[in-house]
Amino acid sequence: MDWLQVIVLAAVQGFTEFLPVSSSAHLILIPALTPWGDQGLAFDVALHLGSLLAVMAYFRRDLAAMGRSSLAAMAGRGVDAEARLALAVVLATLPVCAIGFVLHDVIEGQLRVTPVIAAAMIGFGLLLGYADRGGNGRRDEYSLRGRDIAIIGLAQALALIPGTSRSGITMTAALLLGLGREAAARFSFLLSIPVIVLAGGMEAMTLSRQAAPIDWSALAWGTVLAGISAYFCIRLFLAVITRLGMQPFVVYRLVLGVWLLWLFYG
Known part of the structure; x- marks a missing residue:
């Protein structure tokens, strides 16, 4: 891999992992618009590691508080x-784990095609716009109850459809349940931690069975650059989302979805 490819892929992964715009849609554009081939599984693992480190660094105080409280609860x-928030994150992760395990081959094979990605970009983009139409809700992430957690968890499972956007669909569900924009984003970002850990772990297990040579320098820089871009993406998004709203991302998704259809079938 050349250094331009490392920088571009790391930046794209870092930003699109947490914005409601679908990282899968962007990552299929890169080989389509450049002479670069597939970056390989090892580099994918490195990029996910960077994203994971970024979200854990940003929410380090929240995670520490959740961990202390969870230990106290287990001690009676x-x-x-x-x-309760820590438990909500765990429970909302279960549906995507179960469905992803059962339908892994279908998702990676039959669904990872341009028409599906473009349709998901457009359809779920419109749903995000509808969820955001009423402005900012008043609930925060600490107000989630069992029904809310189940709905957000099932919504997150829809992100197994390429082009949906994990962050986008979980924010959509949270907004429809009355959470404010910042609260919806915060819970979505917290939910990303176990999902990235599990997805990265599966990729790492697959990688361990491969004998292909590994460019450790590219992996290290990819991890660092993806982490930096993801950290600043989270920080900027949470700083402006209350005023900005979701509509700019809705418009972007619609334009990109139509462009994907035109690019591959026009």
């Missing part, structure tokens, strides 16, 4: 809001 010292 009561369940507070932080412990």
